[in-house]
Amino acid sequence: MSLAFSGKPTHDVLCVGHASYDLVFSVPHHPLADEKIFANDFFACGGGPAANAAVLVARLGFQSAFAGYLGDDLYGESHRLELVREGVDTRCVVRGTEPTPLSCVLVKPDGGRALVNYKGSTRHLTEGSIDFAGINPKVVLFDGHEPLVSIPLAASARAKGIPLVLDAGSLHEGTKALMGRVDYLVASEKFAKQWIQDGNVENALTQLAKLAPVVVITLGERGLIWRKDGASGASLPAFPIKPVDTTGAGDAFHGAFAAGIAAGLPWDDLLRYASAAGALCCQRLGARTGLASAGEIRDFLAVNPLCAVKSDAN
Numbered sequence: 001m002s003l004a005f006s007g008k009p010t011h012d013v014l015c016v017g018h019a020s021y022d023l024v025f026s027v028p029h030h031p032l033a034d035e036k037i038f039a040n041d042f043f044a045c046g047g048g049p050a051a052n053a054a055v056l057v058a059r060l061g062f063q064s065a066f067a068g069y070l071g072d073d074l075y076g077e078s079h080r081l082e083l084v085r086e087g088v089d090t091r092c093v094v095r096g097t098e099p100t101p102l103s104c105v106l107v108k109p110d111g112g113r114a115l116v117n118y119k120g121s122t123r124h125l126t127e128g129s130i131d132f133a134g135i136n137p138k139v140v141l142f143d144g145h146e147p148l149v150s151i152p153l154a155a156s157a158r159a160k161g162i163p164l165v166l167d168a169g170s171l172h173e174g175t176k177a178l179m180g181r182v183d184y185l186v187a188s189e190k191f192a193k194q195w196i197q198d199g200n201v202e203n204a205l206t207q208l209a210k211l212a213p214v215v216v217i218t219l220g221e222r223g224l225i226w227r228k229d230g231a232s233g234a235s236l237p238a239f240p241i242k243p244v245d246t247t248g249a250g251d252a253f254h255g256a257f258a259a260g261i262a263a264g265l266p267w268d269d270l271l272r273y274a275s276a277a278g279a280l281c282c283q284r285l286g287a288r289t290g291l292a293s294a295g296e297i298r299d300f301l302a303v304n305p306l307c308a309v310k311s312d313a314n
Contacts, residue, residue: 008136013053013063013262014065014139015066016141016143017049017068017142018048019047019048019069019093020047020079023104024044024285025042025104029109031106041285046082048101048143050067050141050142052288052291053143053252053254053255056277056292060292060293062262064087065089067132068092069125069146070094070095071095071100076095102117103117105247105286107286124145125146125148127152129149130149139261141258142174142178142182144167144173147178150174150177165184166187166212167186169190170188179208183212185215186253186257187204187215187218188217189217189218195207213228215228223236224236239300239304240304244282244284247287248286248290251291252278252281253275256297276300
């Protein structure tokens, strides 16, 4: 595996981690015990945090690459072709005989969802299994699902001064290993509560800020809180929307956040940009189908300008 990042940037964002294939069912309610229900709608598409982020980055007009695993099965090939159609560089995708992870997503009328993931015998990629030669990103985004690849990659990228972002959706082996190795720790409320144990996200923000220079904790409909370079924390309210499906909102946020860093957006604009991507994703059924284009985010921000950052001093 080559990790020698050098020369002129070739990509805006390299997204490293999990790819799955999603089977999405819109259901009238969560199934009860031994109940048979009928879906109102169904579709299938690629999914996974890092893979979705890579697609979002490409839709925003940036150069993205995805590094992760897809099986040689029908689901893996369908997902690979989807990434290619979206303009994502797939040279760092590893193929193999182990199955492509599958996700069954049940979306309820209020936009909430239940998700069952199946990986079968598929295991983490091993260190050295991906050749990153020819990849020189401005930003690297990790979702933590390929820790054996991500840890040495993070060390190499950091040595070259490349900003690193962690999508900390939940607390597991990979996110625990990477949370102290990145420049931007962007965590879900679920991750924060799992990590702090007392369930207080404000306490989690304070403690996580000791591990990373910049910490953001997303709170769904309550917006987000953040702390940057040791400064006092601040918050950003959520955009007022009626959610259709919250699946993939975090993936969209992280993809837009990484793209905004690559573009050099000012901090407040970066948070609004990423929040708009997450909000737009909630207004469509399915994670991949909800990923917005640059024009959609621009139009959304034009009519939703009142989302203002609030500091602790306000």
